[in-house]
Amino acid sequence: MKKILIGNWKMHKKRAEALSYCASLNYVGEKDVRIAAPYTHLLELSQAAERLGVKVGAQNMHAFSEGAFTGEISAGMLKDVGAQFVLLGHSERRHLFHETNEEVAKKVERAVVEGLKFVLCVGETLEERDLGKEEGVIQEQIETAFSSLGEEHMKGNLIAYEPVWAIGSGRVPNLLEIRRVHQSIRERLGVLFSGEFARTCPILYGGSVTLGNFEELINETEIGGLLVGGASLDPNQFNEMIDLL
Ligand code: PGA
Numbered sequence: 001m002k003k004i005l006i007g008n009w010k011m012h013k014k015r016a017e018a019l020s021y022c023a024s025l026n027y028v029g030e031k032d033v034r035i036a037a038p039y040t041h042l043l044e045l046s047q048a049a050e051r052l053g054v055k056v057g058a059q060n061m062h063a064f065s066e067g068a069f070t071g072e073i074s075a076g077m078l079k080d081v082g083a084q085f086v087l088l089g090h091s092e093r094r095h096l097f098h099e100t101n102e103e104v105a106k107k108v109e110r111a112v113v114e115g116l117k118f119v120l121c122v123g124e125t126l127e128e129r130d131l132g133k134e135e136g137v138i139q140e141q142i143e144t145a146f147s148s149l150g151e152e153h154m155k156g157n158l159i160a161y162e163p164v165w166a167i168g169s170g171r172v173p174n175l176l177e178i179r180r181v182h183q184s185i186r187e188r189l190g191v192l193f194s195g196e197f198a199r200t201c202p203i204l205y206g207g208s209v210t211l212g213n214f215e216e217l218i219n220e221t222e223i224g225g226l227l228v229g230g231a232s233l234d235p236n237q238f239n240e241m242i243d244l245l
Contacts, residue, residue, distance in 0.1 A: 003218055004032040004158065004204060004225025005245050006119065007232030008059065008087065011038060018045055024235045028053040031245050032225070035232070036087050036119075039073055046082025057085035057119075060093055063106035065114065075114035085117040089145065091164045095125075101144035108145045112153045119158045119227070120145050121206070122185070126165035134163075135184040142188045151193040159185060159203050160227045166207025168230060172217075178205055179222045211237055214244055 013021065018041040034055040037045050046056040062072035078086060088111065089104035104120070111118040122141040124134035138161070146154075161181055166172055173181075182203045190198035202224025205217060209228045217223055232238050 006034045006227045008036045021235045022048040043081040055084040075116045090121045121160045123162040139188040162206035
């Protein structure tokens, strides 16, 4: 199966930097390469990235389609400026902005209704891991997020396992640990959807991915792709990752 590379810029880069980054990216052709960019760059970046075969998406959205929600952005607005996907439930949204599993589920449902593909991010904190609770925590994140969906709604959507303690910390779980958590996600998917879907749904890994560990991670069969934060900010490094994909 085709592996997926997603760069998550978070709150980085002004407009000119974003465009010059895009100008220095290699043509990706048939590879599945995406950038989750700040809202303000989506229109211009999605136009510039189209020529390279790179998909551009957003990092968050509101659960309602419109209304009196000052400062918020809807799925329809994102699509309108060229976003092809949205990250939902990223750990920074869950922990810094206190998004609950239920709120993430509403966003997932809205993305499906509006026809915007999503990448659902799940992962445990260090404390949860130390208590041996990681599988339960992640299974609950999965179960709540997909509670109102049928398998027919899942096409083209992705799941990314990102341990909170691995994000931006330089610490990465070993392959055995990643495999174990991915398997437990697949177990839960098998309860919610068909066994075939549970076996084949691509699950990405994210958290301190660098050029140094990229090959080992991307070559692991269980890992469907990588979600890269800090190391995706440098176009040269991102180009090298694209080459290794
Ligand atoms: P990181 O971030 O690669 O900087 O650890 C990953 C993410 O938050 O998606």
